[in-house]
Amino acid sequence: MHIYLYEPRADRLNGLMAELRSARMKPVPIQEAFFRGELGLLNRSGHEDRPFLLADNPEVLEQITALRTAGCTNPILVMRDFRNSRDTAAALDAGADDDIVIPVKAIELKARINAVTRRSHGHAAESIEVGEVVAYFDGRDPEVSGATVKLSRREHAIFQQLVLNAGRVVSKGSIYDAVYGMSEDQPFDKVIDVYICKIRKKIDQAADSGHNYIETVHGRGYKFAAAADALVQAGGM
Structure with missing residues (x-):
């Protein structure tokens, strides 16, 4: 952060x-x-x-x-x-x-x-549920189908940007700026694609349904959503 x-x-x-x-x-x-x-x-x-x-x-x-x-x-x-x-x-x-x-x-x-x-971003509780995924805003690793999925520090920073905007498309540039914008050593923006691929693999493999939770929206960015774009605030409806 x-x-x-x-x-x-x-x-x-x-x-x-x-x-x-x-x-x-x-x-x-x-x-x-x-x-x-x-x-x-x-x-x-x-x-x-x-x-x-x-x-x-x-x-x-x-x-x-x-x-x-x-x-x-x-x-x-x-x-x-x-x-x-x-x-x-x-x-x-x-x-x-x-x-x-x-x-x-x-x-x-x-x-x-x-x-x-x-x-x-419209989230009152400390976590949200998106399909089988429980994502936390306090730094904890997400849970997918009841199991904790370990993310690296950089993966977590990128995942956080997707989660905060769950159900909406987030541009690659926006993710890059949020994660690397103030870094003295800025990598090529292709690094976001690499991390997205790693996160997607971890989440999808842990999901019982096998659903692809991170969608690539060509020319626009990425969207984190459940199969039916169902976004439920944890702890209430």
Whole structure:
């Protein structure tokens, strides 16, 4: 999970980055100038799920407003040193999704981000059922016909993009940007085809029905769906 991190205090930045990396998140430090740049580029498909973690600062409300005014729907979480109900309310009213008091463990922060992300895609619960597949949004491997299917870290990142958009076509470019967009070492986009093939094989072989859950929509991308495009939210109808 890539995460934009604004923490102007150098003594806090390194420790926070180490904590985020411990939960397999990929923090990308940004500076004040970032908010004066072309924020509309964040609206490209594949970028909208990358969260912002902003340290409380005199300009935090302006930073949140700049992101939302540019049309960015990315999750925004504000970190503050002390609880302050008035400032928290102002941040939430400006467009932040959450407001937390530090120190906070990365595992909790990741869960908060996942909750915001899945709700933005219309998923209220921590998992969804698509035919024989139970897919989780908290990092767990999926279950297919009752058995756990092991995915590598990269496979899981790609599978997550398909699951968040279950029943809809997701372009290869969108998946690539979501998984590799901030990587210093970007592979050729054909790598997505390779990973899709591996994931498809694992899911289909584990499914009792043998159904091909990941459909290649030529010229458009991929779609993750059950045989009848049945998408049921786990834990309810």
